[in-house]
Amino acid sequence: MVLDFFRKQKYITVQPESENRDIPEGIWVKCSRCSEILFNKELDHNHKVCLKCGYHFRVPAHERMEMTLDEGSFREMDAGMLPVNPLNLPDYGDKLDSAVKKTGLKEAVVTGEGSIGGYPVVMVVMDARYMMGSMGTVVGEKITRAIEAAAAGCKPLLIFSASGGARMQEGILSLMQMAKTVAALTRLEEAGQLYISVLTDPTTGGVSASFAALGDIIIAEPGALIGFAGQRVIEQTIRQKLPEGFQRAEFLKQHGFVDMVVPRPQLRAVLTGLLDLHLREEI
Amino acid sequence: MQAILEFEKPIEELEVKIAELRNFATEKGIDLTNEIAILENRAREVKESIYSNLNSWQKVLIARHPERPNVYDYIKHLFTQFYELFGDRLYGDDPSVVGGIARFRGRAVTVLGHLKGKDTKENLARNFGMAHPEGYRKAMRLMKQAEKFKRPLICFIDTPGAYPGMGAEERGQSEAIARSILTMASLRTPIIAVIIGEGGSGGALAFGVGDRVLMLEHTIYSVISPEGYASILWKDASRNKEAAETFGITAQDVLKLGVVDRIVPEPVGGAHRDPEATAKSLGQAISESLDELLSTDPEILIESRYNKFRAMGQAYLV
Numbered sequence A: 001m002v003l004d005f006f007r008k009q010k011y012i013t014v015q016p017e018s019e020n021r022d023i024p025e026g027i028w029v030k031c032s033r034c035s036e037i038l039f040n041k042e043l044d045h046n047h048k049v050c051l052k053c054g055y056h057f058r059v060p061a062h063e064r065m066e067m068t069l070d071e072g073s074f075r076e077m078d079a080g081m082l083p084v085n086p087l088n089l090p091d092y093g094d095k096l097d098s099a100v101k102k103t104g105l106k107e108a109v110v111t112g113e114g115s116i117g118g119y120p121v122v123m124v125v126m127d128a129r130y131m132m133g134s135m136g137t138v139v140g141e142k143i144t145r146a147i148e149a150a151a152a153g154c155k156p157l158l159i160f161s162a163s164g165g166a167r168m169q170e171g172i173l174s175l176m177q178m179a180k181t182v183a184a185l186t187r188l189e190e191a192g193q194l195y196i197s198v199l200t201d202p203t204t205g206g207v208s209a210s211f212a213a214l215g216d217i218i219i220a221e222p223g224a225l226i227g228f229a230g231q232r233v234i235e236q237t238i239r240q241k242l243p244e245g246f247q248r249a250e251f252l253k254q255h256g257f258v259d260m261v262v263p264r265p266q267l268r269a270v271l272t273g274l275l276d277l278h279l280r281e282e283i
Numbered sequence B: 001m002q003a004i005l006e007f008e009k010p011i012e013e014l015e016v017k018i019a020e021l022r023n024f025a026t027e028k029g030i031d032l033t034n035e036i037a038i039l040e041n042r043a044r045e046v047k048e049s050i051y052s053n054l055n056s057w058q059k060v061l062i063a064r065h066p067e068r069p070n071v072y073d074y075i076k077h078l079f080t081q082f083y084e085l086f087g088d089r090l091y092g093d094d095p096s097v098v099g100g101i102a103r104f105r106g107r108a109v110t111v112l113g114h115l116k117g118k119d120t121k122e123n124l125a126r127n128f129g130m131a132h133p134e135g136y137r138k139a140m141r142l143m144k145q146a147e148k149f150k151r152p153l154i155c156f157i158d159t160p161g162a163y164p165g166m167g168a169e170e171r172g173q174s175e176a177i178a179r180s181i182l183t184m185a186s187l188r189t190p191i192i193a194v195i196i197g198e199g200g201s202g203g204a205l206a207f208g209v210g211d212r213v214l215m216l217e218h219t220i221y222s223v224i225s226p227e228g229y230a231s232i233l234w235k236d237a238s239r240n241k242e243a244a245e246t247f248g249i250t251a252q253d254v255l256k257l258g259v260v261d262r263i264v265p266e267p268v269g270g271a272h273r274d275p276e277a278t279a280k281s282l283g284q285a286i287s288e289s290l291d292e293l294l295s296t297d298p299e300i301l302i303e304s305r306y307n308k309f310r311a312m313g314q315a316y317l318v
Helices: A002-006 A040-045 A061-068 A092-103 A137-152 A168-190 A231-238 A249-254 A264-279 B006-028 B033-051 B056-063 B071-078 B120-129 B133-148 B166-170 B173-185 B201-205 B226-233 B237-246 B251-256 B275-294 B298-310
Strands: A028-030 A037-039 A075-077 A109-116 A119-126 A157-163 A195-204 A217-220 B080-084 B097-104 B107-114 B153-159 B191-200 B212-216 B220-222 B262-264
Touching (some): A061 A157, A168 B220, A217 A249, B006 B033, B056 B237, B107 B133, B133 B173, B212 B275
């Protein structure tokens, strides 16, 4: 039959796109939530928030600095601190190397000083692209130094968390970074200095259970995953599916653990307003 | 009857033989003192040889031994006038955390600890020593109370970790753990923390910010369980034994990393074979640490505590 000639004989299988939340270099990008194809420049202009569904893409540390701080105000601290391998694990070195290559960062956090709306701040930004922003010895040390700098220099502290928790490859020393960073916050408390904790996707495990939970003001980005235990572990324990929205920013606010959920395009204005209230007297 | 670990079987076999011989001797009225003495000697040697060559996984098993003395055992052996106090004044009381006031060698102290059960029924009641937010908040209340009445705080750590459940997340276990760490970091009274079994993750650290942190000889302290390591890093939970060796979780490893101050020896054969002797050894160590801390000015105490945790991992920085 002549019609057979037109009948499609072979089907190709289109692999479903893996859930890759990093934005590839290129002109176009697909929203990981609504699958809308977005023009990269427009997305950047909208602070990496999907123009259609409002999905907040994850933001690399230096971009976060740029979109939050006054232009040209950022001065990085401890930029040269290198990753370490205290347990001498054979494959950890390679993991670190590939994280460094992938991100151009030496470790999973960038710290420094800058200003927002003219108000000087100490700024800490974690980067989830680097081994899921996990906190090991160096991350803990850099954050502690930033907290101490804020206390000593009488500057407000802003920490943008993005972390899966403690870095397992550095063992018990990673757990101790929770104690170290939290202890440093007592210095800030004594200095009467403001600490704003901004929880971005994801803030879980040992980071959620240390400095991230202790801001004077806690802001979360819409839809960010925030919690201590991993969702898979909880589901295995309770033997049921978790409800929609469990451990998301809005859920945390509803349960009283977050002051506000602020969409990223408004975040800088909110931070400026809060800093203004803490740093400027009108009478 | 004691739960016997696989590697303890040679000891167990000898002990059974000794018991049989004893029974036989009494029944028949025969003097077997020499034979029994020989076997007892042999049992001691075997025990010593096994217990001086434990690998990390065997230590995990001892740390988790169902009959390992728990916080109530140490309270019974080490303290008098114990009054247990309950509730967080916010939501409820967490049965997996025990707290109260007691007397330790004449001095009033505040006692805190995770509580694991010794059988299934007890473990279900105590949630296997895995605290909910209420547990940490009860603990914080008692910490502040200790500070108010200038009582030293003694914490017994024994938990697989925080409880991965829905309620625990809804009621903010992240915040509870973080604030417990913060409370300890600034508490104006001496703190001694002792790991008596499993020191699992954030749930353990929530009671672990001490001026002195001690570990019993066969205990573990880790950022995640060996099973967690194996399943997350190697995608294979059955490699837990290998994970125990790799990630430095035994008291001896943790001491080397500079995370704890001192290892408290257990009797040969482990704490579960002789809780009383273990308590005696631990009491001595607590007493020594307490004497040092009580002679320290509170300001200096907090400053040294800060420096102690500030230094964690610094030796490895490049």
